[in-house]
Each structure stands twice: as C-alpha cells, then as structure tokens.
Amino acid sequence: xSVPSRERLLGxxxxxxxxxxxxxxxxxxxxxxxxxxxxxxxxSPLIDRYTIARLFDVNQENTVAVWLSSGALFALxxxxxxxxxxxxxxxxxxxxxxxxxxxxxxxxxxxxSLHEMAGELGSRLLEVPWLPSLYMWVIVVTPxxxxxxxxMIRWFGKTLGWRTPAGRxxxxxxxxxxxxxxxxxxxxxxxxxxxxxxxxxxxxxxxEILLLWAVLRHVGDLGLTITRRPRS
Numbered sequence: 001x002s003v004p005s006r007e008r009l010l011g012x013x014x015x016x017x018x019x020x021x022x023x024x025x026x027x028x029x030x031x032x033x034x035x036x037x038x039x040x041x042x043x044s045p046l047i048d049r050y051t052i053a054r055l056f057d058v059n060q061e062n063t064v065a066v067w068l069s070s071g072a073l074f075a076l077x078x079x080x081x082x083x084x085x086x087x088x089x090x091x092x093x094x095x096x097x098x099x100x101x102x103x104x105x106x107x108x109x110x111x112x113s114l115h116e117m118a119g120e121l122g123s124r125l126l127e128v129p130w131l132p133s134l135y136m137w138v139i140v141v142t143p144x145x146x147x148x149x150x151x152m153i154r155w156f157g158k159t160l161g162w163r164t165p166a167g168r169x170x171x172x173x174x175x176x177x178x179x180x181x182x183x184x185x186x187x188x189x190x191x192x193x194x195x196x197x198x199x200x201x202x203x204x205x206x207x208e209i210l211l212l213w214a215v216l217r218h219v220g221d222l223g224l225t226i227t228r229r230p231r232s
Contacts, residue, residue, distance in 0.1 A: 020220050021217065021220060024213065024216045024217065024220075025213075028209050028212065028213045031068075031072070031209055032205075032206075032209055034068065035065075035068075035202060035205040035206075035209075038056055038058060038064070038065055038068075038201075039058075039198050039201070039202050041056050042056065042057065042058050042059075042194065042197075042198045042201075043194065043195065043198055047194075058197060058198060058201040059192075059194075059197045059201075061113060062111075065201065066110055066111065067110075067111070068205075069110050069204070069205065069208060070107045070108075070110035070111050071107075072205075072208040072209070072212055073103050073104075073106045073107035073110060073208060074103070074104070074107040075212055076099075076103040076107075076208070076211055076212050076215060077099075077100045077101075077102075077103040077104040077107060078100075079212070079215045079216055079219060080096050080097075080099040080100035080103060080215060081096070081097070081100045082219055083096045083099075083215065083218060083219055084096035084097050084100065086219070092159055095155055095159065099152070099155075102148065102152075115137040115141050116137055118137050118140050118141055119135065119136035119137030119138070119139075119140055119141070120136065121140075122136045122137070122139065122140035123136040126139070135184055135185070135187070135188055137184075138181045138184050138185050141181075142181045145178070145181070146178070149174050149177065149178050152170075152174055153171050153174050153175075156170040156171060156174070156214070157170075157171060159218075160214060160218050165214075165217065166213075166214040166215075166217040166218045166221070167214070169210045169211070169213055169214035169217075170210070170211055170214035170215070172207075172210055173206070173207040173208070173209075173210030173211035173214065174207065174211070175207075176203050176204070176206050176207035176210070177204060177207040179203055180200060180203065180204050183196065183199070183200035183203075184200070187200070
C-alpha cells in the first residue's frame with residue numbers, strides 16, 4: 001500500500017476544514033433563526049398568553065431566551081478552553097483562559113442575574129431618580145464591562161487578526177454588546193416599550209452568535225496551521 005503524501009493529507013484536511021466551516025455556518029444560522037422566531041413571538045399577540053409568555057418572553061427570567069443565551073455563552077467558554085489547549089503560544093494561551101473565565105461568568109449571570117444583584121446592592125449606596133433599582137446595574141457594572149470590552153477588542157484583534165473574518169466578527173460582536181447598557185438606561189424613561197426590549201435582546205443575541213462563530217472559526221484555522229507546520 002502506498003503511503004499518502006503530505007500534499008494529499010493537506011488536501012483532505014482542507015476539505016475537512018471547508019466542511020467544518022459549513023457546519024458551523026449552518027449551526028449559527030439555525031441559532032439566529034431561533035432568535036428571529038423568538039422576536040416574532042414577542043412582537044405578536046401570542047405573547048399576551050400566560051403559557052407563551054412564561055416560556056418565551058425575552059423580558060422575563062428563566063425563559064427559553066435566557067437559557068439559549070446562557071448556553072451560547074457557555075459554549076463560548078468551552079471553545080475558548082479548546083483554543084487554549086491547542087494554542088502553542090504561552091501568552092495567547094493565558095488570554096484564552098481569561099476569555100473562557102469571562103464567558104463562564106457571563107453564562108452564570110444569565111441564569112443567576114448577577115448584574116441585577118450588583119445593581120440592587122449599588123442602589124443602597126447611590127440613588128438615581130430616573131433609574132429604578134432594577135436598572136442600577138447600568139451604573140455599577142458598565143464601567144467594568146467597558147474596560148473588559150476594550151481589552152477583549154484589542155486581544156481579539158491581535159489574536160484573530162484585525163482584518164480577518166473571525167477578528168472582525170469578534171470585534172463587531174463585542175461592539176453590539178456594548179450597546180445593551182444604553183438600551184437599558186433608556187428603557188425606564190420610555191416606559192419599557194416591547195419593541196425596544198425585543199431590539200435590545202436581538203442585538204445581544206447577535207453579539208453572542210458572532211463571537212461564538214468567530215471563535216469556532218479560529219479553532220479550525222489554528223488546527224490547519226498546526227497541521228501544515230513542517231516537521232523538524
């Protein structure tokens with residue numbers, strides 16, 4: 001039997017990578033479609049029914065939307081750990097571990113409402129007339145979130161590449177997330193209109209999808225780079 005040449009093996013790997021990217025694209029498209037359906041339900045008269053609201057209301061806790069978001073963030077943390085495991089550079093590996101920790105906490109926050117708890121604690125020390133205690137997290141958490149977002153934009157830009165598809169998706173995803181506190185700050189003054197809430201949740205979901213897509217794409221590209229590295 002003839003031993004497959006390195007070029008043939010690389011060709012097979014390229015085909016496998018292309019198939020992998022297609023599967024990731026389909027998975028992200030399916031996730032986006034689910035969020036579109038959720039948005040449509042929330043903007044329709046169906047949301048006035050108790051059972052539908054209890055399951056699908058994007059403005060409530062412990063609903064399908066919350067668990068979907070928590071799952072996407074947890075998946076981001078897991079893929080970041082995979083990236084750390086296959087990353088040959090020590091500094092970048094540590095960065096991936098930090099990213100995994102951040103998204104692990106964010107996943108927990110989706111189900112445990114940690115940022116609302118921080119807001120409630122902050123309201124005991126600071127009172128803002130136009131901002132109810134439920135939304136006080138915007139003032140308490142946003143400064144730290146902004147610092148983290150700037151760090152992640154720089155880190156993803158340097159690690160994934162400022163001009164690569166993965167890098168641009170990650171940066172756009174973080175930018176979309178940073179609009180959420182603005183929506184939350186405006187929401188109480190407008191009386192919490194349903195359309196604004198749905199738009200906010202849709203933007204947040206779009207950021208999650210873009211980030212997960214970017215990190216999954218990076219893992220595939222990194223695997224190809226390792227495979228192509230010449231043997232010493």
